[in-house]
Every structure is written in C-alpha cells, then in structure tokens.
Amino acid sequence: MLAFLPAPLRGLVSLVLLAINVVLHAAIIVSVGLIKFLLPLPAVRRLIDPLMNRFAESWIACNNVWIALAGRVNWRVTGDDTLRYAGWYLVESNHQSWVDIFVLQKVLNRRIPFLKFFLKQQLIFVPVIGLAWWALDFPFMRRHSEAYMKKNPHKRGEDQATTRRACQKFSLVPTSVMNFLEGTRFTAAKHAKQQSPFQHLLKPKAGGIALAMNAMGEQFQSLLDITIHYPQGVPSFWGFLCGKLPEVVVLIDEVPIPRELTQGDYSGDPVFRAKVQDWVQALWQKKDATLAALHAGSGARR
Template identity: 45%
Template sequence: MSVLSAAKGAVSFILIVVNTLLCFIPVMVLALFKCVFPFASVRAFLNVILDNIATFWIGVNNVNQRVLGKSVLHVSGENDFVLKDWYMITANHQSWVDILVLQRLFNRRIPFIKFFLKRELIWVPFIGLAWWALEFPFMKRYSSALLKKRPELKGKDIEVTKRACDKFQYFPVSIMNFLEGTRFTPEKHDQQSSQYKHLLMPKAGGLSFALNAMDGKLHQLIDVTIVYPEGIPNFFDYLCGKVPEIKVHLRVMSIENSLLGDYQNDADYRAYFQQWVNELWQQKDQQFECLQHAELKNIEH
C-alpha cells in the first residue's frame, strides 16, 4: 500500500470518528429525554429528530467516501423508491463495506434503515442506548432446548418483538436482514457445502421472524446483490480508495400475505417459505454471476 493511500485511509477514518462523536452527543441527550419523558407524543417527536441526526451522520460519511475513497457504484435494476413506505431489505454479505454501500445507496431515498438486534446488545455501553434511542428493534429468541423444557414460551419471542415493532405502525421504516447471517468466506462456503456458487446458505427463519414481527406492515422487499470486481475488500481498503468500482443490482418485489405465517409450528408454511427463500437465493446467485461479467453504465455519483 502506498503512503498516499494509507494517508487517505487514515484521514477518512479520523473524519468518520469525529463525525460519529459529534452526532453521538445529541443522540445521547435525546435518549435521556426519552427515558425521562416516556410519552408517545414526546417519543414520536424525538424519533423524527433522532432519525434526522442519523441521516445527517450517514450523509457526511457518504461525502467522505466519495471524496477520499472515490469508489464508483455501478447500479442496475429498479431504482424508484419513496420515503413514505415500509421496506424489508436483503443483501448478500461479504464485508463490513456492504453496510457503507447500502447507506450510500439508500440514504434519503428510503426511510432510515434499522437492524433487528439481539436483546442482549441493549446492554452494550453507550451504543446500546443509542440503538434503543433510534428505535432499533431488539429480538428475544429462545433456543430449541429451552422451548422443550418450557413449552409455554413458544411464540413469546414473536410477541416480544412485535411489541418492540409496534411503534413502526405509525411511521415508515426500513428493516435490514442479511439472510446468510455471517460474512461470506471460501472456508465458510466449503464448510456449509453451499449449493450456491457465490453465496452462503440463507437462513429462512430469521427473515420469516422479521416479517411476522412487523405484522404485515412491510410492503416491499428490496433484494440487493453486491459484487466487488477486484475482490472482497476490508474496511480500511475501502477508505484508502483501493476499491475502484462496486457493482450493485436492485430488485424490488411485493411482500405477499402468503409470506406470513407461523414458521415454528406450521410445517406447510415453513416448507413454502424455505422454498421461496431458496428460489430467491438461486436467482441472486445467477445475478451475481451476471454482474461479475457485466459492463454497467448506470453510475451512482
């Protein structure tokens, strides 16, 4: 790595840290207000401010990436989104850079993206409070072993998460779900004996859980396929400008009522949903192959 590239990466990283600290302070202050004044009207007002702060934070980071990183996004597929709808987003997962790419693609084009988080993460110092303030939904999942010992807990995880998502009934939101559950590596691909050439096996249960927790409020699914023609980068490579281009394909589909059901207890629904996810992933695998060899002209600046 050249000295110039390393310097660009260092400056870019410092700018991200400074931007994060400057935005983190007002988020913490507003989080404390939400704790002290837990009224629906106050929370709704503060949520708008908090989402705007997070959107501003992403916007500054995006400018940083364009000026210093200079990666060009070649985007194909559907590109017509609105800020006043509910979206589920799926994507293949290869690097932490994926999250920065998704933020570049969708900031100010769809509602602020939120992730389902394990309930234990709410106790992470400072960050857990920030996630709570930004209304990230926290999931309560029970293991199969625990459910065998305590069958009365069946369905409780969905109930808890639905209550956490109730607030999303009143204002649009985007929910992100990486179906593979982890970043792609050749070693993981071999360990899974994945039937897909470029992807790990998808975890259908997690997506079903998220869709059902939102109780039919999510209207559209955006399926994102990300390809790094020069190889999968790490975070610092991206900041250093060593990722000259990224290819992305966007596919939008309606979330039909048939995709909702009791994944844990309804065997017919579970088989149907797994088949639907497998077909989605097969199409994504083919799309990945096409992107590798395509010359795309639609460029996101």
C-alpha cells in the same frame, strides 16, 4: 479528494473523520433517545422518532463525504429509480464485508426511510455507537448455538420476542427493516462448513424475515432484494478507509411480498414455515445466479 496522500494516511484521515462523526451524531441521538426512554408513550415516539431518523440520515450523509474524499468509487447502481421516501420497506441483501453496510447506507440514504438493522447482541457493547443503535431501536438478537438451545429450550423464543417488540415500534413511523438473511458475512471457510448449495452465498435464514412480515406485512410496501458485488474483490474495512474501493455494483429488485406469507405461525406451523422457506430459497437462487453472472463479467474484464 485526498488522492495525493499515501493510502495509509488517507485511511488515517478517514478513520479520524469517521470517529468524529460517530461521537457528534451519537451524542445527539442518545440524548434524544433518553427522552423517549423516560417517556415511553406512542405519542412521544411519533414525535421523536422522525427527528432521530433525521439525525441518523445526517450521520450517514457525513460518512458519504469522507468516503468521497478517500477515493473515487464507480457506483454502478440499478433499480433505485422507483424508490420512495415515505412508507415502509423490508430490505435484504447478501453480506460479504462490513463495507456492505456503508454501501447500503450510501445508496439508500434519503431514498427510503432510514434503515434499521438486526444486530448481534454483543454489538450493543461497542463504545458510543452501541448506545446510538440502542437509541435508534435497532433490534439486538441473541443467536445462540443449536447445542445451547438443546440445553436451554426456553431460550428459543427470545429472538422472536425481540423482533416483535422492534416491529411494534417500527410500525409507528415509516421505517426500512434490514435483515442479512445469511446471518453472518460470507467467507469461503463458512461456505465450506455449511456445505451451502449456493455458489456465492451462505444458506439463508428465513425466521427473522418471517417474523418481520408477520408483524408488519401489510405495512411493508415491498421487499427490496439487494445484491452487492465488488468487481475487484471484496474490500477489507481498512482498505475501504484508504480509498481502495474502485467499483461497486448494487442491484435493487423491488419484489412484492405475498400476502399469504404475512399471516401465519412460522415457528408452530410446518406448512406455513415451508412456504416462507420456499419463497426465500427462490430469492436466493435468483441472487446466486445474478452473482455468478457478475463474477463471470468481472473476470472477463480483468
């Protein structure tokens, strides 16, 4: 524990440890990934992908060390007792902060197959780590504005094609496919701009999860519906580095994926699209009610 150090110094130590961890593990992962890139054969991928996932899990485990050193976090996790390391999972969660990613990785690392996130295209240019995400086959999505799409309708299929290619790779070895359905981090300003009907969530986007279910639906064991709540308020990333995360609540609900939602054309069939959206809306209504209860409980304890 580094509790004896002033918070800014703890943050600096955490940042240095994080940077060293990124450089060391990314160098290994990218080096191995180049072999896979130069020999794009399914047999090579089946051999190399599990090895790369092990390196990635080691990366997360080392992150968990500096997180524990930075501060004492009360991890209140429920629903993780039935998780299985073998197999495939579809995972979704609410999204409030960059800290969410570290929380998900901490709670799920080596409990389920390594998490593969859908990322914004711009993140591939993040120094060092962007190449590691590329080597690990994280799908990079282009998320154009609606105005851009109207001017360039031929671009509408890009993200769908990216998702299908990624899921074809994921189908070769056990993988957990992670998607933040809100598409961005929750803020009061975004919530107001969207006029979201939910109290604690932005509107969910069902397209990505629909494509993943269509590509790999029969392989997914289930959907892990995860709700993250910070009782003392959403931490900033710097605050997290400084050890200012006293408590986090993580609720994991394992939900069966309806078979009928794995077989259909989301973009071309409005009836099928409505069914997927209704299912996602039901998940979101339940999650919003859960978050409302958690916020009420946090307020009562303060």
